Amino acid sequence: MPVSRRSFLGGGLAAAAVAVTGTPLLAGCASDKKNSAAANLAVKLPTYVKYGEIKPDLPGTDVVLDGFLKYPANPVKAITDKPGDGQPITFMTNIPGAIPPAEDKNQFWQALNDRLGSELQISMASNDEYPDKFATRVAGGDLPDIINIPTTTVQLPALLKAKAMDLTEQLSGDAVKKYPFLANIPTVYWKGCVFNGGIYGVPVPRGMSRTxxxxxxxxxxxxxxxxxxxxxxxxxxxxxxxxxxxxxxxxxxxxxxxxxxxxxxxxxxxxxxxxxxxxxxxxxxxxxxxxxxxxxxxxxxxxxxxxxxxxxxxxxxxxxxxxxxxxxxxxxxxxxxxxxxxxxxxxxxxxxxxxxxxxxxxxxxxMGAALNNVTAFSKDSKHSVDTLLKIANWMAAPFGTEEYLFRKYGLEGRHYALQGSDPVPTKTGIVETGIGTQYISDSALALYWPGKPDVPQKQHAIQEKIASRLQxxxxxxxxxxxxxxxxxxxxxxxxxxxxxxxxxxxxxxxxxxxxxxxxxxxxxxxxxxxxxxxxxxxxxx
Amino acid sequence: MLQRSKTRQQQQLSLGQRLLRDKVLLLFALPGTALIVAFHYVPLLGNVIAFKDYQPFLGIGGSDWSGWENFAVIFNGDPAFLRALKNTLILTCLQSIFVFPAPILLALLLNSLFSERIKRIAQSILYLPHFMSWVIVVALFQQMLGGGGLLNNYLRSHDLATLDIIGNSELFHVLLTSQIIWKDTGWATILFLAALSQIDSQLYEAASVDGASRMRQLWHVTMPGLRGIIILLFILRLGDSLTVGFEQIILQQQAVGRDVSEVLDTYVYNNGVIGGAWGVAAAVGLVKGIVGVVLVLAANKVAHIFGEQGVYSR
Amino acid sequence: MSQKIVQGVPMPGWPMRAFKGLVLLVFCAAVIIPFVGVISTSVAPNKQINESGGLVLFPKSVNFAAYESLFAGGVVTRALFVSIFVTVVGTLLSLTVSCLLAYALSRPGFSAGRPILLVVLFSMLFSPGIIPTYLVVKGVGLLDSIWALIVPTMVSAFNVIVLRAFFMNLPNEITESARIDGAGELKTFGYIVLPLSKAVLSVIGLFYAVAYWNAFFSALLYLNDSKLWPLQLVLRTYVINDTQLGSAELGTELLPPQASIQMAILVVSIVPILIIYPFLQRHFAKGVLTGAVKG
CATH class of the missing domain: 3.40.190.10 (Periplasmic binding protein-like II)
Structure with a gap:
């Protein structure tokens, strides 16, 4: 029970030093024909380029999370172009909470579509039932463009090889710099996305926040x-x-x-x-x-x-x-x-x-499990890899940006009220924003609680205390x-x-x-x- | 008489002639049968994955054959399997003895009430728990009777000894059985009430004219009227006797431990489904189905020996 | 009104009556107390719920915040309409198809009766897996259609077998005399068998209605757009995300809702049944005594 399967199967962060140097230290299952560790090793992981525009109040390290006492006033709009291609994009995910209002009655969702420049059609299931939903859609051969794939999925490498796009060309090494917020995800998280000698997904990073x-x-x-x-x-x-x-x-x-x-x-x-x-x-x-x-x-x-x-x-x-x-x-x-x-x-x-x-x-x-899930793109998708990666990039805009503020809190007035520069969610906000976008991709959690600066302070303090001893x-x-x-x-x-x-x-x-x-x-x-x-x-x- | 001569006549006609004669009945039966075939038997073909190492992304055709490997979980004599089988049989017995008759007794009790109003009110209250999901039922039992529940909190704050009910391994089978009785007895009465209402009231009048006591009326009028449906339901239940509840049990398994709580369905879940072994689930489903067929056919035969209808006539 | 019969039968003695009363009272109390808890918790302040550990019998104050947040956003209201549509249309279709099938199977001379009955019976004993069923539903083009909630589950083998048993239980003379009068199968079925089977029809109708009302799994698998989700699936996302089953399997964040909302959900999902139940109850709970007056 305390050692939940969650923590067991998710795994934890590997040696942080490796992550910092960016050394591609990768492995897979040697016995598997295509997923050999040596092949995976050949993959050059995406180069980590920290997004430098945001200055945290409580600076973190590669292990300790950044802390913020209040939301930065006048948050920067970090992405100017709409990532979408105008055509609807489908996405399947589990959602942890109650089902949000459907698209036609959800102003957050509508505003999101508008900002993405593509309608995001989301097929949801609760945590309990997602494995069944996932398996039937895989079996039925009608996978959506973007798929939330639990790290516990059986025969993951073979599944990805059969159904998902190989993203190595677009993400490996410096190529990732085209997607600055994916590049802002530390290298260690990409380690969990490498299978069959290629990068087959985008990480939804957790790590320290799951400790x-x-x-x-x-x-x-x-x-x-x-x-x-x-x-x-x-x-x-x-x-x-x-x-x-x-x-x-x-x-x-x-x-x-x-x-x-x-x-x-x-x-x-x-x-x-x-x-x-x-x-x-x-x-x-x-x-x-x-x-x-x-x-x-x-x-x-x-x-x-x-x-x-x-x-x-x-x-x-x-x-x-x-x-x-x-x-x-x-x-x-x-x-x-x-x-x-x-x-x-x-x-x-x-x-x-x-x-x-x-x-x-x-x-x-x-140390907490590194990934919540891997997000893969379906081979059968009619969208270009670039479009889908741009969507993922948009979803990974970090704390402090205008995109993050919208993604997590919605629209001012309807979904949150501003107290100083802090967004305080309204009831509508909590209901309408829970559509599972955090499982397309995500930035690392920032330590922050609207209106309560002592919370990130305490969290930051304990993280600094344990950081050097983490296993x-x-x-x-x-x-x-x-x-x-x-x-x-x-x-x-x-x-x-x-x-x-x-x-x-x-x-x-x-x-x-x-x-x-x-x-x-x-x-x-x-x-x-x-x-x-x-x-x-x-x-x- | 009429019946018998018909049967003889029927045997003289060829199959084609008989089907032609029964075309209206065939037409009646067609939509229902077609739906069952389309949405039950056609997908049942998919159960061939019982003999495969099925992976959804490979498809049924693309997955490798694995022979009887998926059945090993049942036939390898693993102590954990035998433990699950034992618990299943214990629960089947408890359910047959206590759960099955409960709605019949309740229906008879309600039926014997003189006040029409009390009868209706009681019935309308007792059917309610049927509409709660097991998640809620289990939570309610815990909050009423658990170690930190209402009952024990009361006892503790009055310095009385607390009762260990929820999470007590020794009482677990009894707890499961009482939860089912609590949840479904009221609901299950309605079928028996329907059967009771079908009994020809003239029989009661005749019996009372003969001066039969209430007990004798129950025995000679009510029970014969209910017997058919009781036997029918019992046979159908027998066919399902290896199924003793899944969600209810797995929700409570953590507290009491697998020694007393592992049953066939949770065993399959814990040993196959949880690792994405669809083939194992299909294999166990097949075996359970075959056991069910054997039990139903046998029970039906026994019913015939005692001159009862059973599910189908001989 | 039931004097006629009562006169013939000696009233049971008081110990018997007291015993019956006691049994009923205990049973009813065992149901009512938790239900009071459910309703009280749905309207109690969250603070009190948390401090009492989850279930409140006597709320300190009453508020309907849980119901308000449940109906906020219109998800539940829309799902309610979907569920009502599926339940009403589904039950009517199911009853029609099942009664026709059961009637055919109940006719003693029906040549194909036995094989069809066995087909029906064995379908109860073998359950197809969810993936093959999904493939069939997809194959017939029902995916993402509201009919996917009705068509695959339209016939319940159990209900057909029970209906057939009740039809066969009808006095043989009645149907035979109809036949001698020259009535065809359709007439015998429509004018004789159905009117005499009101009790079982309302019970089986209720079985079907409740099955449609409670169904969530087909919607989960077959409908990708949550716009078409029925009530039970929507409500389930409030309750189920929280069990050990789910949280252990998927590494996701847990955001369990308040107990008051969970209880409000239960109340909301039961109310429609509470409303229609008495109308159906009339038919099957009539019992021997009132039945006797008619006879």
């Missing part, structure tokens, strides 16, 4: 006289949780067991660790037993909401917003979400915990056929066991044999494929 650590209600902790909590070890941490629990008043410290956090405390690696070409799964790490034991203790101590194992995400958010829980483990994106859902009044305040070692010292937090997933950008086919299946067994152990229904000693089974039923094969892919990539250097 997940404990969020806490600073206002509730302050009411108990606790400010800037920084537990030194697990014992300290558990005492803090107990302090924030009052079961008789139906208050529990946690919305759920923060197993991922406990694992980080116990020095468990982020998904896959690579040392001298040898890969180790995080399931195999010794720290797991300690982390599970610590989680079990938390449940036993009664600091976890008793319904945490059956609750839905929205319930957990309610508990946190309603003060039934004062801790939840989630990302920077969720941090912002808590502010928009806030019902607790102006005092409401959220902050994030750093990770101590289980027995003291500092531990290494896990990356070594399997990112390496394709393993077995992982795509069997990963979810074999991981599911371990997730089930984790839940049983945490609830005290099974002993911690069951973990080790279960990991052995995991290895023999696919884990070992995944390791082999990853190692081959990695070796091929390294050998080609």
């Amino acid at each position: 997940t650590l404990p969020l806490y209600r600073a206002d509730l902790l302050a009411a108990k006289g606790i400010s800037n909590p920084a537990p030194k070890n697990f014992e300290d941490f558990l005492a803090l949780c107990q302090e924030m629990t009052a079961a008789r008043e139906n208050r529990w410290a946690w919305t759920r067991v923060p197993l991922a956090y406990l694992r980080q405390m116990a020095d468990v690696p982020n998904q896959w660790k690579e040392e001298g070409g040898k890969f180790t799964s995080f399931y195999e790490a010794e720290g797991n037993a300690d982390a599970l034991e610590a989680g079990r203790k938390m449940v036993e101590a009664g600091v976890i909401n008793p319904d945490s194992f059956s609750a839905k995400a929205s319930q957990r958010k309610q508990w946190f917003n309603g003060g039934i829980a004062s801790f939840d483990i989630d990302s920077f994106v969720a941090w912002n979400q808590y502010y928009s859902d806030n019902t607790a009044g102006d005092a409401f305040s959220v902050n994030m915990l750093d990770v101590p070692g289980l027995n003291g010292g500092q531990a290494k937090p896990w 990356y997933d070594a399997s990112y950008g390496l394709y393993s056929e077995t992982m795509s086919k069997d990963g979810a299946r074999i991981n599911g067994v371990l997730t089930d066991l984790e839940n049983q152990i945490l609830q005290g229904k099974k002993p911690v000693s069951d973990w080790a044999p279960a990991v052995k089974t995991w290895l023999s039923s696919g884990g070992e094969k995944i390791r082999g494929e990853l190692q081959d892919a990695f070796a091929a990539a390294a050998g080609g250097k």
Whole structure:
């Protein structure tokens, strides 16, 4: 549960240093005929050219996100020409929220079409049902021009080869400079878009914004006289949780067991660790037993909401917003979400915990998954590659530009009200803007919350604190056929066991044999494929 | 008498002659049959992917044959599969014993009420939960009976012992069964109420003239009137007995663990669908269908032995 | 009005009556309490909902913000009209086609009856996959048409089999005498069988109507333009994006809606059924006693 499939399959950022130098360090599945790591290595990744027109209040690095205390006044219009070709462009995506008003009743959508210079026809499905929708449209052979492809899709390289345009010529190396906002996406994110020896998609980058650590209600902790909590070890941490629990008043410290956090405390690696070409799964790490034991203790101590194992995400958010829980483990994106859902009044305040070692010292937090999805263009599309890339480029205009302001907030007056230079969304704005354009392409998240400069300040501070200690997933950008086919299946067994152990229904000693089974039923094969892919990539250097 | 002589006459005619004679009935049956064939049997041909390593982007023709590989998930004797089968059979038994008769009993209870008004009001309340999706039903059960739900919050704040209902592995099968009863019993009564209303009222009058007690009326008039539909529905349910609910279970699986909550459908989901193995889902669907056919045919035969109609006459 | 029968039957003793009353009361309470929770939560302030953990029985104040935001933007209103169209037209077509088929299958002398019945019966036991069905729907040109919500699901094998059983249950003498009077199949069906089957027709009609009303999956697969989406699919995007099923599979941001909206959705989707139910209930809940008066 805390180690969701999301984080497992998404992978994390690979060595940041590589990204900075722009060295094309790529790999794929060596066993696959066309998707060999050596072939992928030959691809020159798009050159990273940082867009320099916007000056953040809290400058980031290649890891830490840029922070803004307010939206820049008089935002620059960064793109002068309409990207579209006048013909309708179709797009298929999942959407995370409620269905927005259809095109004919949605002024945001209409204004977007106008700015794009092409009508954008979007076919949507909710998160749950998108895999079915995606599979049927692939099978039916009627794919839209622009396709949101989940990174977990089975046989992704072969699928892309069969159905998607090869974008290498247009994007590789300096060619990308024609699309300045795609060039503004750091190189590391493009690594996840290379298959079959070519660039087959445009990234929807996430990375740092998906880094997940404990969020806490600073206002509730302050009411108990606790400010800037920084537990030194697990014992300290558990005492803090107990302090924030009052079961008789139906208050529990946690919305759920923060197993991922406990694992980080116990020095468990982020998904896959690579040392001298040898890969180790995080399931195999010794720290797991300690982390599970610590989680079990938390449940036993009664600091976890008793319904945490059956609750839905929205319930957990309610508990946190309603003060039934004062801790939840989630990302920077969720941090912002808590502010928009806030019902607790102006005092409401959220902050994030750093990770101590289980027995003291500092531990290494896990970097969030690099990509949300890859966006591919259908081979059968009647539009030119250039048009579609221009659309993607438009969608990637960064924070501070006029395009970004429109893309995320809509039209002034109808979709947001200006407070100073800050756009404060209206109800209509929230309803009409949620049409899924962020899954065509996106700029990196900027730390910002309209009207609350302390939010980006706190977020920026914690990011700076953890940046140097971040652990990356070594399997990112390496394709393993077995992982795509069997990963979810074999991981599911371990997730089930984790839940049983945490609830005290099974002993911690069951973990080790279960990991052995995991290895023999696919884990070992995944390791082999990853190692081959990695070796091929390294050998080609 | 009339029936029998007709049958004999029927046998003397050739098939073509009989079809010609029945042309009006054939015309009646045509649209419905055509729709079933077009939207059920034609796509069923696609189930050949049970024998393929099907990938949507390759198409049915383009995917490689894989022999019986997709069926391995069922026939390899994997302990996880046997566990799923066991839970499925337990739930099928519980559902046959408790869920199936519940609407019949409720229909009889409603039917025996003297006040027409109470009957209607009760019926109009009890059918409502049918319209809730499982997501909502599961959430409501948790919010009423869960560890942090209304009931336990009340108990806790009054220093009483709390009740461990939701997420309790031992009670899980019972919980599932009661959720189904809660959700669908009221709705399922309407078919039986319809059957009850079809019973010739003169039979009751005759019975009461004979001085039959209510119990005897129930036994000699009501039950014979309901028996046909009860047996029919039971046979149809049998055909579906390897299906015990998917969404309801997978939504609650995390809390109680797979040991008690894995059933065939969740097993297929967790071991095939989740990794995009469409062929496995098709293979299991085929096996379930064949088991269903066997059970329905057998049950129908048994019904005939006891002189009942069953689904179709012999 | 039902005295005639009641006189012949001894009233059950008070323990029996008390027992029945108690059973009904417990059952009804088990339904009503959560429903009160649903309605209360849909109108309660969000602050109270969050502080109580999701379900509110007694709202501190009443507001209709959830309903307002649900109907804002016109998505739900439009979907409501789509659903009403699909349900009304679909149910009428389904009933017509199913009754004709069931009637043919119920005739004892129908030579093709048995094979067709088996075709119907076995279709219940084997379900085709979603991809092949999609290909067929695409093949007959129904994609992106509202008829894709009606035609593929027009005949339910279960409903046909139940209808047939009820038709066969009709006293044989009636249909036979009609035949002797020279009535053709169409006449027997239209003037004798249908009028005598009002109860089962309203039940099967309700089954079909509810199936059409609740259907969302065909719309999801067959309709790319959300303009044509029916109510249940639109409402589902508010509820389903939030389950463990979805969030675990796709790496997407979660933006779960407020509990009040989820509950308002439930209320909105049930109200139309609440409105039509009593009209149909008349036909099947009549029961023996009132039926007796007629006889």
